[in-house]
Amino acid sequence: MIKRQYSGNERRARNYIWNAAGRYDFEPSFLAFSPDGSPDMYYNLVIGLAYKWLDMEVIQECIKGYSASRSAEEFDDLFWLGLENCVYEKEIGERPVLEKLRREKAEAWFKSAADMSRQQMEMQSMTVYEQQMIRWSKVLGRFCHAGGRSLALAGRLLFSGSLDAEGAVGEMTGILLDFFRTDISRLKEGGERKGILFALSLPGLPWKAPRQRLFLRTGDGRGDLDTNVRLGHTMNRRVRLPSGPDMDFVRAAFGEPSLPEREMTALEEDCCRDLHAACRLHVTDGVKKEQGREAFGELSGILKRAADQEKVNRRFVSDNALLIHESIRELSARLDLLFAEYFRRMPERGRSGSLIPEKAYRLKVFRDPSVFYREGTLTERNVEVTLLLDASMSRMNVQEIIASEAYIMAESLEKIHIPVRVLTFRTIRGITVLERLRNTKEKSSGRIFRFFSGGWNRDGLAFRALGSLLEAERGEKEQLLIVLTDACPNDDMPALMDPSGRALKEYEGVTAVSDTEKAVHDLRKAGIRTAAVFFGSVSHLENVQQIYGKEYVRIRKLNRIADAAQDLIRMTLQEMTLQI
């Protein structure tokens, strides 16, 4: 639901550009920011206008052409200075405000230049600095002292408004040749900058400063961030039952069990059989603060990773606070409408509406006019949602996104008074851990930020355990379970194919998928409507169909989880209404 995976400032910059270009069907290759990180209004407009008036493919081809040069960044800045004049002249008639914005830009440049430290000055490209000074002086009508060569270059950089992209590229090529002895046609294309997009060198920012502050990649150019991590099995092992120390380890890493020992034992007896006979279960509400103890080795590593990831999750949410807030507002409105659509309003008595025959006597006898049923304001929403998140290592690269999406879901449902619980599952040292990050009675969803990934995923066992837990807690409400999954169950504890434990199979592939399919079937039989949000490799698409049937939604970007969940809720509600 976070509409796009970039920060508020980036989205603002893009909006300036799209707005000026008059179209929204492209990802801008350039974004401009001021040194304080806020979008630079004027330059973003210039970029947008370049998209409006010029063929950007031609421009980008030229930029690619000199990208192998050591002065490529300097050339970028000069090229944009040229383009600025060109698109300004083209647009000014249609957008008179540009004149004012250009002057403001010029004033801001001088102010910024005056504040520049000596160190910053030293890092600045003097050619670019001088050319900017000449340009902005001209805009403000000020006199600017500069050498003859610089003035000549400045003159050449005043690209005319009558140029098209080819014309602008021709000018730039000429400038590079005449002033920098650089012949684009002889330069080898620089591969290392491919896919990385450039913003502009702005006043006050050291020219050679780390480009992360200036350079941005496209919304899609996040490399392999969304790629799943796959764990490999070690071969030729024998089954090793989880020991006491293993359980101690899991307790220390994930928290004490939240069920009394007797119930835990019953749960294990109920679920840890057949393929899972060698496994154990652990249900927890997470590590309590006071539980902190000295940790060494692997345990200390896990605790540190969990703590670090919690910080990352929280930072991610605070960096995107406005977007997340907006997403919650939007999703809760949509869900509210959805539930209102499928659940009847409860009738209440009033002075008008449809007459209740058996109460009609009250009119005559008591002069009580409240003998009508009218549609009330309260809607009966007899449903509970459980969100189950796969917390295995495969989710390593997308932890903060999963956490924030789960948070959006939980908060949106809470807002419209639908009880929601959030759990994660993973398997570590043969013990499948179900961690409850939010209970239905909790008002805050803050614990969701404790989400971190690590371990394997033994989906079949986790689902069985969850089924038993929900069965015990459910009460009268309809249960809706949404699983975020990559449909690739995978555990290093083998599957026991016979009770003796001699016949073993790896818990992966067909074995694991069939087991999970059966677990989902059992959940549904117990009245828990189970649906999946599938985020994973296309090679597992068959798995998801086998396990969940039609009740799944495939997403290609993780920031679509909440949207997908909404679709699933709609699907399930439709089905429920048909059955009523």
Place this chain on the structure above:
Amino acid sequence: MAELTELLEKEGVDKELLAGAAEFRKAYLADPDFADRIPEVSALYYGKTVWEEAVAVLLSGRNLLLAGPKATGKNLLCENLAALFGRPVWNVSFHIGTDAAGLIGTDTFDGEKVSFRKGPVYMSAEKGGFCILDEINMARNESLAVLHAALDHRRIIDVPGYDLIRVDRAARFIATMNYGYAGTRDLNEALSSRFAIITMPQITEENMLRLLQRNFPDISERIAGQFVKLFGELARKAEKSEISDRAVDMRGMLDALDLIRQGLSSGQALELTIVSKTFDRYEQTLIRDCIGSRIPADLDRSLVFTG
């Protein structure tokens, strides 16, 4: 009325259709008790084709569904049509809780006996009015089933326990439907098939310019042009879901110009009438950015109104 007909003639609306509407007015005189329900023309909907289509549909005895995004003039056209045909108007704003009782009527106790209180659909059917079903897609489809018989060839409303009423020959139902933002839904086929549907186009730049000039005859043409462009840019931004459609507000644009005339700067005026339409701070920033790239914040009335 003569004034409206004249204006439409100037707009180039087909004269025969306008003559048809005039005949309709003569043939079906409105009940004088409800004369105050016939709307006045406060503003004119611009768009020759839409006018012609709508008038033709209503003259043929059919009901009309105006579908389109916000600020395409749906409600304005409804009012204008009622004025042209000289019909009293009953307006129903639909929401998710709208039920049959809210449309047709409810039982109530008047101190003496249980009686039936007529709803807006009943009233317009009985009195030959235009019933405007505003944002009809906001209601649950099943609660609209009661309208089916009134909207199709049967033209009847059966009120259980009371009468079977026939829809007056002059009565028409004009529904509006917004789409494209969170919280809107499709209309089911049973209902949509009972309307002739006009997809309302976004107002053209030319028509919006004329609208501004009609409301503010002394506005500088250059500035008016920038307001028109700004409106288009906001509409495009909403269409691409970068902002909600709250800021795409024609009334807000006119109000902003009015406030500038009163003495506010352009920045202040647009802040009050456009930016503040949304309560989301981030969205406000995007709207402000959009305005800033078109209209300087310090325009005052001497610059905007030159007449």
